[in-house]
Amino acid sequence: MAEVYGSERPRRRRGRTLRVVILTLLVFLIVGVVVLDRFSNSYAENVLADKVATEVANQKAESSRPVVTIAGVPFLTQVLAGKYEEIRIELPDFKAQTGSGETVRMDLLDIRARDVKAPLSALRGQGDVVAGTVTGTGTIDYRLLADATGQKDLKLTEKDGKLVGSGVLAISQTQQVPVSAAADVKVVDGKVQVRFSDVNTPGLPDNPLVRTQVNAFFAQMAFELDVPKLPLNLVVQELQPLPEGLRVTFGASDVNLAAAGV
Structure with missing residues (x-):
């Protein structure tokens, strides 16, 4: 019996050692795959950021370095499938000139490309990279909009979800009085159009002369801003x-990102 037990113990030790080695190799393999996946993701994001920066410059616009985030884990499976969940492109400190000479500024232009299809050949610069939908959001300061009117005394603010214009x-x-009016904001032929209505003139006498002055004041305040x-x-x-x-919410569909510079 001593001989039997003596022969089994080394086998068990060898079996445990083999399992430990296999598990260790599996752990290293998994870690290696994860590291490779994250490295590939980071590399692709940096490449896209460079191309987006070039596209911004081609549009005669400016921004700080674009920040690109490719959503979805793992990344490499998306590369092999040629489909990406979402690509987020952030353009900090975005500035662009309008056709009429104004500079539109946004602290951040946040762009999302969804349902992106890109074959493996596209990674080598061949083939199309098409996004089913592309949306972007940014905020324009009210001071910029007010400056577009050329009226230095106009002030734009938000109240109860509506745009309100006020002035003197x-x-x-010898007599100056505050007046305000609701602003109707909409997009017309690719331009941001602002018109005023529902004029509020507290303390002013209700007579034709005053009404004419008030209407002329806000008619002069109406403006359009080129996008x-x-x-x-x-x-x-x-x-x-x-x-x-x-x-401001922007959008486009079926965008060829490769043709657009991305």
Whole structure:
């Protein structure tokens, strides 16, 4: 019996050692795959960021270095499938010139490309990279919009989800009164158009002369702001007054990111 037990113990030790070695190798393999996946993801994001920066410059716009994030884990399975969940492109400190000379500024132009299809050949610069939908959001400061009117006394603010314009109306050389009106904001032929209505003139006498002055004041305040040419063929889709500024939503569909510079 001593001989039998003596022969089994080394086998058991060898079996445990083999399992430990295999498990260790598996751990190293998994860690290696994860590291490779994250490295490949980071490399692809940096390449895209460089291309987006070039596209921004080609549009005569400016921004800090783009921040690109390719969503979805693992990354390499998306590469092999040629499909990506979402690519997020952030353009900090975005600036672009309009056709009429104004500079549109946004602290951040946040772009999302979804349902992106890209064959392996596209990674070598061949083939199309097509996003089913591309959306972007940014906020324009109210001071910029007010400056577009050329009226230095106009102030734009948000109240109860609506844009409100206010200013000071000179009734005479000695009398100036505050006036305000709701602003109708919409997109017309690719331009941000602002018109005023529902004029509020507290304390003013209700007579034809005063009404004429008030109407002329706000008619002069009406303005249009050209929308600059944006990366990825984005166009304005929605405008939303917020306390911090006018939120602009851009969009496009079936965008060839490779053709657009990305």
